[in-house]
Amino acid sequence: SQTIHQWPATLVQPVGSPLSLECTVEGTSNPNLYWYRQAAGRGLQLLFYSVGIGQISSEVPQNLSASRPQDRQFILSSKKLLLSDSGFYLCAWGKGANTEAFFGQGTRLTVV
Amino acid sequence: KQEVTQIPAALSVPEGENLVLNCSFTDSAIYNLQWFRQDPGKGLTSLLLIQSSQREQTSGRLNASLDKSSGRSTLYIAASQPGDSATYLCAVRRAGGAQKLVFGQGTRLTINP
Numbered sequence: 691s692q693t694i695h696q697w698p699a700t701l702v703q704p705v706g707s708p709l710s711l712e713c714t715v716e717g718t719s720n721p722n723l724y725w726y727r728q729a730a731g732r733g734l735q736l737l738f739y740s741v742g743i744g745q746i747s748s749e750v751p752q753n754l755s756a757s758r759p760q761d762r763q764f765i766l767s768s769k770k771l772l773l774s775d776s777g778f779y780l781c782a783w784g785k786g787a788n789t790e791a792f793f794g795q796g797t798r799l800t801v802v
Numbered sequence: 803k804q805e806v807t808q809i810p811a812a813l814s815v816p817e818g819e820n821l822v823l824n825c826s827f828t829d830s831a832i833y834n835l836q837w838f839r840q841d842p843g844k845g846l847t848s849l850l851l852i853q854s855s856q857r858e859q860t861s862g863r864l865n866a867s868l869d870k871s872s873g874r875s876t877l878y879i880a881a882s883q884p885g886d887s888a889t890y891l892c893a894v895r896r897a898g899g900a901q902k903l904v905f906g907q908g909t910r911l912t913i914n915p
Contacts, residue, residue: 724902731907733906733907793845795845796844
């Protein structure tokens, strides 16, 4: 069966520090991968998606970047965090338009 | 631009009641609609996926319907239990492009024992 792992579960970082959140998927190959952010009162917002290794598309301009160094690994990064980067970050995967999307357990990021 | 709205934002009912959660979307060009459950501080758990060609899907006490032409979906929960308390999110997968999910703001459901 397929599983998705995200870590860390919680993170408190000072303003200006770097960020690296990791997501891996097991039990499938060539998944579409997504990073979402859930901010209080704003719902889930798609940040990045990837349809293959090295292929990253950004949905909104921001202080964050994403990379996909391996087929089932998706990384969310920042060189210098801002207070506004605080939120709940969710990684998701799917196999195509007609299939379910599955989400990880999320990372609660607090920038102080 | 696809917009998804969920009404009500919050709902509190006594245990045992049947209830309906509503989801509406503005653009009918979708592949499918997915209902999720989110417990506080946790990720999303997929409940039901309903394809654009389908009218409804059932899983246990849950039944989701889809009327694509009118841009509406409902999630029916039968015989509600305290364990059903959570936030319920609907999301539509738009046709073309990234095939991304566009989410509603969710309905926070509380089932009182």
